[in-house]
Amino acid sequence: MGKDSKKKSTSSKQTIAPLKLKIDGKKRTFDINNPKLPEWIDNSDLTSGGFPYTVKMPSDEYAETLETLQIELVKMQHWLQETGGRLMSVFEGRDAAGKGGTIFNLRQYMNPRSARNVALPKPSETERTQWYFQRYVSHFPSAGEFVTFDRSWYNRGGVEPVMGFCTPEQHESFLEETPGFERMIVADGIYFFKFWLDIGQTMQLKRFHDRRHSPLKNWKFSPIDIAGAEKWDEYTKARDSMLVRTHTAHAPWTIIRANDKRRARIAVIRRILLSLPYTGRDLAVIGNEDSLIVGSGPDFI
Numbered sequence: 263m264g265k266d267s268k269k270k271s272t273s274s275k276q277t278i279a280p281l282k283l284k285i286d287g288k289k290r291t292f293d294i295n296n297p298k299l300p301e302w303i304d305n306s307d308l309t310s311g312g313f314p315y316t317v318k319m320p321s322d323e324y325a326e327t328l329e330t331l332q333i334e335l336v337k338m339q340h341w342l343q344e345t346g347g348r349l350m351s352v353f354e355g356r357d358a359a360g361k362g363g364t365i366f367n368l369r370q371y372m373n374p375r376s377a378r379n380v381a382l383p384k385p386s387e388t389e390r391t392q393w394y395f396q397r398y399v400s401h402f403p404s405a406g407e408f409v410t411f412d413r414s415w416y417n418r419g420g421v422e423p424v425m426g427f428c429t430p431e432q433h434e435s436f437l438e439e440t441p442g443f444e445r446m447i448v449a450d451g452i453y454f455f456k457f458w459l460d461i462g463q464t465m466q467l468k469r470f471h472d473r474r475h476s477p478l479k480n481w482k483f484s485p486i487d488i489a490g491a492e493k494w495d496e497y498t499k500a501r502d503s504m505l506v507r508t509h510t511a512h513a514p515w516t517i518i519r520a521n522d523k524r525r526a527r528i529a530v531i532r533r534i535l536l537s538l539p540y541t542g543r544d545l546a547v548i549g550n551e552d553s554l555i556v557g558s559g560p561d562f563i
Contacts (some may be wrong), residue, residue, distance in 0.1 A: 278294055323525040336371055337540060348409075352410075361459060417438075444512065
């Protein structure tokens with residue numbers, strides 16, 4: 263029954279027309295329905311977008327480093343609870359950039375009673391009539407809480423203008439108002455982080471392909487992902503404008519080169535741990551940041 267069920271699931275996939283793309287100056291055709299990954303993607307996915315490494319972080323090194331840092335995260339959470347500190351981090355990036363997996367590893371061993379993730383669906387009819395930031399504010403952290411946002415108010419900085427879900431005027435108002443909004447967050451004493459996970463174009467296509475043909479992860483795949491893939495340049499323009507307009511001294515963007523999910527997760531956790539003066543922080547254990555992977559602001563991309 264398991265094999266029949268798997269065949270049925272695979273054969274019932276909606277057929278999607280092949281994409282006609284221009285990648286690195288070359289015209290490419292990408293048929294996501296084909297279970298075999300094209301060779302031109304398989305040969306260049308990791309190094310796409312100027313990623314500085316040609317091999318992934320070794321799995322044993324990653325596992326050991328991650329566990330060490332997760333122990334520090336548990337210590338950090340105790341400190342937040344003892345001091346009443348509030349921490350909030352937004353995770354942004356293109357589709358399939360690795361936001362969900364990074365958040366999972368960040369929170370994996372934290373006490374879920376005070377460490378929660380926010381991943382909001384599209385706004386309701388009522389929410390559309392409210393102040394744009396309103397539905398996000400209601401999820402902000404209380405004393406002792408660690409809150410992550412898997413996408414955030416920055417939907418209006420990228421997805422909405424590119425896909426036509428907001429007007430140009432609404433987009434401009436967002437870019438104008440966001441630095442002041444975030445100044446209030448920081449002024450109220452919240453530890454605030456903004457991460458942009460950056461991936462190359464062929465890496466995004468590979469991850470879409472993996473999702474499409476995985477019986478465990480195909481729920482993550484949506485035809486709208488492909489619609490977005492065809493608008494790579496439009497997303498790049500929106501991203502660049504957003505980073506320039508909203509990267510500030512009080513709420514800077516941390517850029518993570520995320521073609522290698524392992525290095526990206528380590529970089530995010532390190533940045534948080536190195537930024538907080540929690541009790542028992544062990545700098546030798548945390549280690550140094552990889553300057554090839556993590557940087558600050560639009561100039562790093």
